[in-house]
Amino acid sequence: MIVGRIKDVNPYRLPTGGQIDRRRALAFTFDGKRYTGYDGDTLASALLANGVTLVGRSFKYHRPRGIFSAGPEEPNALVELRRGARVEPNTRATRAELFHGLEATSQNRWPSLSLDVMELNDLASRFLVAGFYYKTFMGFPGWHFYEQRIRAAAGMGRGTTEPDPDSYERMSAHCDVLVVGGGPSGLAAALTAGRSGARVILVEETDGLGGRLRSERETIDGAPALSWVDQARAELAGLQEVQVLTRTTAFGYYDDNLIGAVERVADHMPVPPPHVPRQRLWHIRAGRVVLATGAIERHIAFPHNDRPGVMLAGAVRSYINRFAIRPGRRAVVVANNDDGYRTALDLNAAGVEVIQVVDTRPVGTSDWRARCEAAGIEIRDNAAVTKVHGRLNVLGCDIAGLDDVSGARFEPCDLLAVSGGWSPAVHLHTHALGKIDWDDGLAAFVPGAARQAHVSVGAARGAYSLAACLSDGFAAGSAAAEAAGFASGARPDTPITDAPGERPIRAFWAVGDGKKRFVDLQDDVTADDITLAHREGFVSVEHLKRYTTLGMGTDQGKTSNIIGHALMAEARGEPIPQVGTTRFRPPYTPVAMGAFAGGDRGRHHTPVRRSAMHDWHAVNGAVFVEAGHWLRPQYYLGAEEPNVKRFMDAAITREVVNTREAVGLVDVSTLGKIDIQGPDAAEFLNRLYANGFKTLAIGKARYGLMLREDGIVYDDGTTSRLGENHYLMTTTTAHAGDVMALIEWYLQVVWPDLDVQACSVTEQWAAMALAGPKARDVLAAAVDDGTDISDAALPFMGVTTARIAGVPVRVFRISFSGELSYEVNAPADWGTRVWEALVRAGTEHGIRPYGTEAMAIMRIEKGHVTHAELDGRVTLDDAGMGRMASTKKWFVGSGMLDKPAYTDPQRPKLVGLVPVDGETRIPAGAILVEDPKASVPMDKLGHVSSSAYLSPTVGHPIALGFVSGGPARKGQTVWAVFPLRNLEIEVRITDPVFVDPQGARLRG
């Protein structure tokens, strides 16, 4: 934080003018040094006001770089903003609004900005040409060895590893007309569209409206253009259906007129105020879109055109007119269009000595030129800058006639303003798959046919004059409103503007054949690199891009792509449209990941599902585990037991032993439950399940297996018949939603003739399984009115209804643990009441709740499969359940069961596995092989699917797995290898059922 008195000294600030608030001085630091700026400054303008011209180092050669532009296209002035968890690297200083206390740091330099050791790369640059890394480092010991070191040397800023302390949010909006850009064209469009009553949203990237008008000395109807902007702003504010979003960048144009935009709500403040997000992501679904995105200026590739002090001409005018900065003392202007003259006039007016306007065109006349001549500014035609002198800043330049480059004359100067013409910002137009056409007269790509409901206006379509922008905007705004069904009334007359006659641009991309003629400043791509790429056969623009990295920086080549493609066209001897251009892709400018994430972070990333008995579990020592979205008790610790491994193992063992020897209670509410009703319900289930369901009697449950259409096992669970046409299906926890969607698929699309209704009731019922030899005693004590639950009244796989603690419940005698077991379903709101009643009734029998760990161990002991086994590769035969498939009917997947691959005897099949040494744990995921010492690659026999590290019932570790040949190999030994942990375990193949293979316990 910066404290103390603010020094109010800006050596390069003009005494008057600009759109800064001189009453509000702001202190900030750059590389630890204190400076002062004003409210309304960007970091870039404040640095220039203080005479700071060196702000960064280039990506590859570490060349000193300054501020090149005044907008989103900035390739050079990338800095780190803020500190600690809020540090933001690679931020364009030209887009960072100044605030009091801003801390900015230069990047990609060591030990300091003016002395960067890696600048040696620049001296070695004759070796560091395009493709250098690929050619040099692909050999021994391989690219990955070098990659880390190369990335450390070439680089950008560093992000933080701390969590982001700020919040973000997302907003969806619908409108009839979306206007992108708050310059003259966009304002004009928003005005006519807004007056019609249509819902209009105007998004503007910067902090205020006006666009280029903020940077030029334009007039509208005889008054300064900015007063027209003020009137427009006031009128828009008064229109109820118009919303103006400043500091908002439309970064992408997607299908069906969806525009993504990011609003920088609090980036211009030190920290966001309480309850205010840092940024807000907008999804705007628009009826029509008016693209008033303006144009981006290009430079010219001449030797050392990257030195601090070389600046785009339009940016020079921005710094003079908008920020009241004198960007130099002695300036040379070089241009291939009349903007050179306009810039010279503004420099002249700001008191900067203009040495010369160098016009690359042959001699010609225009109003702009006449004004320059009248101001006494020297003009040189048919000439160019052939070299820039100076290293950390411009000291001068060589100017030579284009017909005789050898006759160069040195001119001392500290500012070089460059204009290579303007490129309409067609980015959003091309995101929306609009075509672009080459316009020879403008030497630029302009928007062609649109594919979606959008239109480009003003500078965004190459109509650069203010009058054209305004009339374009008025027309597009009312046309868009009318297309949306609103009457827009009479179109306003185009106001009178100062419109000096211009001479057309003449394409001029690069000077001569010198070294260090930079095309892409951010990626250090020179004109020579383009020539080299051409020589080596990378002549397509897509290859050129990837070979040289042209346009692959965070600026996406906004200032450079066209120059590179034009030079390639020259090298190929073909016109530019034939060579083409690469496609722009979203985002237009970088967007923070936090904005995309919005509120979906940390615990809010996915919803948490809790069972009806969750609070009981929490109070009674449960340690929870995530199972999909669910939180389930993993095991229960005693009041004095810390949650460390030793106590965890003891707790799990305790739960298994107690259930096998007395009685346990487990929460199984997460299982999917689907209520199925209708006259054809039995027929439907019979088609869906591989085993028969037509014979299932009322009051009975049956285990069912469901296949995919390709014959692979999909899901399993018990389905009970509750009434004549009423069934309750259960699914695995993981597939609860998918099975429901599948049932809807078959009922709606495949068999719409079946009269069946299905509804998910997973959350309506709390479910708990009472398991163990004492289960019947506990249940008998718990049910009201002495309901008969004897083996005769409720046999294995029987279903009945009863009341527990007054709550109507369903009781299913089914077992996952292998013990005598009853699954009790209670209405969710009464789940805890029933659970507590069972615990109370079980106290004298030693009842204990058990968690997912004990449940998993017991099901592995019983050889019951779960999705660890049914992993989408396993057939019924593989899982040892081939005999369950009905031969009397067809069912989903039955047509595929004879596939040769499914009947291959070598297929891995379900087996049990035990360690030969009787004690080593067998990790799930281990690969089964014949001989771990054999040379790799070795044949795989199968894998371990589930593992019980401790089986209290069996007394040693056990596992389930799949092995080629399957049960036929019982008794043989193979090896379980786990290379990640360097494990080799000799295992014996056994039956997958380790406990009670006859099922005596569960039928007890």
Next chain:
Amino acid sequence: MIRITCPHCGPRDHAEFSYAGDATKARPADPATATAADWHDYVYLRDNPAGPHLEFWHHLHGCRQYVKVLRDVVTHDVLASGHPADDLEAGR
């Protein structure tokens, strides 16, 4: 970010839907007599046309009905939508 017109709910963002497969494929009408070749065709074989394509989308976070959609997979234009049994290509 396409929008799909659900015949029950009207135009909705595709984030409400889940893609549910190729709608040009019909499950063999009589599974009892279908041959291995019929199943092979239904389960595995899919065309990959550049242009209009019939698809099923499940309005999962809406009315949970399956919707048949005729969509140009090159331009992402949704050309028509309707109930699963509708013939969307008729008259086109």
